[in-house]
Amino acid sequence: MKKEMICILCPRGCRLSVDIDTLEVLGHSCPRGTQFGPQELTNAKRMLTTTATIVGAIHKRIPVRTTSSVPLDKIFECMKEIKKLKLIAPIRRGDILIENILDIGVDIIASRSL
Ligand code: SF4
Incomplete structure (x- = not known):
């Protein structure tokens, strides 16, 4: 059985077909697709970018992001922790x-100075 997906690692957006049993990948145009496909099936991750509350700046919210990708099932919990910030x-x-949000080895950092 195969799982169809779009590789999101670059704008080319290759249409991948990943064998669910063997994790063999077809449709990739570069080696990164052979890593993305199986990871997307077994442990999908995403970079998280959002904003947090800040006081004493010209804007009320500051853009923030993760230092690396976060498992999809942790995104909502990360958002709840970021929402608690009062910078x-x-x-x-x-x-x-x-630092090390939810003990997953990822930090939340500011994306700009304010
Ligand atoms: S397989 Fe390679 S070329 Fe295709 S979208 Fe992914 S990163 Fe880009």
């Missing part, structure tokens, strides 16, 4: 706002 300016781009 005070100044914040510099790259500042670690939450």
Whole structure:
């Protein structure tokens, strides 16, 4: 049995066909597709970008992101933790706002200075 998916690692968007039993990948145009397909089936991950509350800055929210991709089943919990943040300016781009969120080895950092 095969699972069809689109590789999202680059704008080319190859249409992948992944064998659910053997994890063999067809349809990829580069080796990254052979890694993405099986990972998407077994442990799908995404980078998380969102905003957090900040006071004392020209904007009320500051863009934040994860330092690496997060398992899909942890995204909602990460969002809840980020929602709890009440940051005070100044914040510099790259500042670690939450270290090792949910103990998954990923930090939440500021995407810009405010
Ligand atoms: S398989 Fe390679 S070329 Fe195709 S979308 Fe993925 S990263 Fe891009």
